């Protein structure tokens with residue numbers, strides 16, 4: 001019986017959440033639990049559906065349009081003249097493909113961008129645009145799924161560490177602020 005790793009290995013690893021799950025692995029977990037169908041991944045399109053159907057011994061299905069449409073690999077680009085350096089695009093990027101510090105212009109590391117589009121709604125001045133990767137001259141090919149998976153795992157682990165740290169600090173402050181007997 002194929003497991004989560006087998007299913008995850010067939011997914012594109014853009015970590016775009018369009019399947020309705022917070023990343024490719026959570027989608028794989030939902031398929032194993034019987035809570036998601038095999039036709040919910042727009043970046044993978046029919047090729048991914050066919051691969052999942054083969055692995056799981058099911059009939060292929062058309063891509064569920066409720067999750068979006070399949071299209072060419074995309075790349076995010078920042079209009080650096082318009083960027084106000086607010087840093088709001090950094091946290092949503094699942095593979096840490098944007099560099100910059102608060103009050104400084106931000107840039108997409110094009111070799112790392114999965115085209116997930118998660119940075120777009122975060123930008124208050126709409127200075128991030130998505131463009132087809134192939135139509136962009138002198139740009140590296142899309143990053144490998146394995147590299148995306150590792151970068152997403154590192155990103156997720158860092159967020160979890162920060163949340164723990166914040167919770168520890170809050171607890172320590174509360175303890176300090178508590179009235180002494």
Ligand code: SF4
Nearest residue numbers: 016017019023024041
């Ligand atoms: S690529 Fe996007 S839609 Fe496909 S499984 Fe991963 S997170 Fe879900």
Ligand code: SF4
Nearest residue numbers: 093113114116117119
């Ligand atoms: S730069 Fe934007 S589109 Fe590219 S991976 Fe990061 S969040 Fe996704």
Ligand code: SF4
Nearest residue numbers: 083084086087089123
């Ligand atoms: S969210 Fe937009 S304006 Fe803010 S740093 Fe990112 S690209 Fe620049």
